[in-house]
Amino acid sequence: MSKNKNQALVICGHGSSLNLYKKDFEITKKKIQREIQIDCFDCFIEKDRPSIKDCLEQVKNNGYDKIFFFPFVLFKGKHYEEDIKEKINFFSSSRQKIILVNQLSLQTEILPIIKKKIDLLKKKNHLNIFITFSSRSESPNLISELNQYTKNLGDFLKIRNIYANFVGSEKYLLKQIEKFKEKRIFLIIHPVFLFKGYLFKKVADSFNDLDPKTYHITKTLMNIKEIQNLVINKLKIFIRRNNKFS
Numbered sequence: 001m002s003k004n005k006n007q008a009l010v011i012c013g014h015g016s017s018l019n020l021y022k023k024d025f026e027i028t029k030k031k032i033q034r035e036i037q038i039d040c041f042d043c044f045i046e047k048d049r050p051s052i053k054d055c056l057e058q059v060k061n062n063g064y065d066k067i068f069f070f071p072f073v074l075f076k077g078k079h080y081e082e083d084i085k086e087k088i089n090f091f092s093s094s095r096q097k098i099i100l101v102n103q104l105s106l107q108t109e110i111l112p113i114i115k116k117k118i119d120l121l122k123k124k125n126h127l128n129i130f131i132t133f134s135s136r137s138e139s140p141n142l143i144s145e146l147n148q149y150t151k152n153l154g155d156f157l158k159i160r161n162i163y164a165n166f167v168g169s170e171k172y173l174l175k176q177i178e179k180f181k182e183k184r185i186f187l188i189i190h191p192v193f194l195f196k197g198y199l200f201k202k203v204a205d206s207f208n209d210l211d212p213k214t215y216h217i218t219k220t221l222m223n224i225k226e227i228q229n230l231v232i233n234k235l236k237i238f239i240r241r242n243n244k245f246s
Helices: 019-035 052-061 078-091 108-119 140-157 170-180 198-205 225-245
Strands: 007-013 040-044 066-071 099-101 126-133 159-168 185-191 215-217
Touching: 007 019, 007 052, 007 225, 019 040, 019 225, 040 052, 052 066, 052 078, 052 215, 052 225, 066 078, 066 225, 078 099, 078 108, 108 140, 108 225, 126 170, 140 159, 159 170, 185 198
Parallel strands: 007 040, 007 066, 066 099, 126 159, 126 185, 185 215
Antiparallel strands: none
């Protein structure tokens, strides 16, 4: 058992039909467990197991007094509001409190790290084109946040040609950039995903027919050391402050 014997941390991922996602997620879980002295459990919104419901039932049955829940999601869409918040409210009680840790912020936490990484990728004497991808959603909030994140990065990078996309629109995007075929272009492709999975692979595979020298695909966010450290520090600070004032 950990030092905080009456407390547990649940980390929640989306899940994927590609087994690589869960392996990638497990690496992050182990890093968190090494750094934070608290029992750590994992769950997934869909595709993978255990589900949020099964995980929370298990953790509550283990008798923890306080359960911290950290969602590895980037947008406050349907999954966040219905799959995560509603289940937390259902399982939380005065005796066994489940405390939702704030998700990562694209604008205030991720962007300051990513902009430095991507700035190093720009090619001199090329027309740099910046492209983002996220999972498809009908949520106006998600669309707006992805567009704003892409624009803010483009402004910092001083790249005029920017494109924010959902996975599935790769062919349409490639047609759009055909208008630059007479120029010496370089594509900086930034899939906005936390872990490797089916959607990340789908995006990467879409550019296989291009000359590898003409594009670069950034790593998934949780494979970037600075973001790994960001998550661990965020959790440490949140748990410490919560224990101090509770």
